[in-house]
Amino acid sequence: MSKTVFRYFFDFLDGQEKWLNSMAERGYKLKNCGKVTYTFDACRPGEYEYAVEFVGDRAYSKAKDYCGYLEEMGFRTWTKNINFNFSYGKARWRPYAKGMGQIATSPGGFNKELLIVEKKKDGAPFELHTDARDRLDAYKAVRRAYFWAVLMMFGLVAMTFIPDVSSLPAAIAWVFRAVIAAAGILFLAPAVKYALLVNRLNSACKTFE
């Protein structure tokens, strides 16, 4: 029997991964996912495990190639969004990405910033990145995405203070600022968390591989 759950994760990486694994522990394996929905099928508790990987900094072709590689390795994958935005026929600038990854299109790489990877549990830990340097690079990309999100939110709030920029009544403008600032604060918590993790990995890299 299928079960649909609504969720959005401000900590899109570890937070989402932890939750998917807790669902699998309770006997639910992922069937498919939408923007804010996850549909699960029943399975044996603990039969599957999940990892979430950030691929939003890569060009769409490279992210697709990586996805194909993981499938070839025997994993099941789903793409997942980090935005709420429903868009079609649009191109977006991703300031946190590298090279061609900076342009995300819909249809294309937009709203496919994450890969959810499923593996049948075999006793071995499920880690996609094991090398210290590689883990550092992976988390640096996540940190960069969060810092841009925080910057955008506070930039947006700052813009509302430009004289005559909006025709909103003052009270509504303050509500708007409060909502955007709250989102900025929600993004700030994971931004700090991943920044601390990057610092830890940076120092580990000096001694270990």
Place this chain on the structure above:
Amino acid sequence: MVCIRDNIKGGALTETTLLVLLAVHKPNHGYGIMQFIEKETGGRVVLGAGTLYGAINALVKKKWITPSGSEADGKKKQYVITDAGKQKVGEELKRMGEVLKLASAIVKGERGANE
């Protein structure tokens, strides 16, 4: 992406790089490389799929390994070491030999660190 620090002063390869190069002395695919490394290191090194992907791409870019055979027949993508890759492995073995000799001599007390 895995950074391969091959041309920095000492020229040491990372363990991941060296093990991948060893695993493709005969044509091997991603999963085969992973299994080879786990088996040959007695489970000490278990490469994550993402780390391996980065290592393979970096090595292909450096032309130390190359895709082997065609994907058209539906088989998994395989890789094999090139002459340039073999040369790097040779250099690395020489470097490791020197480090091993030095470390053994100091640990056994045959010589001091300041000599």
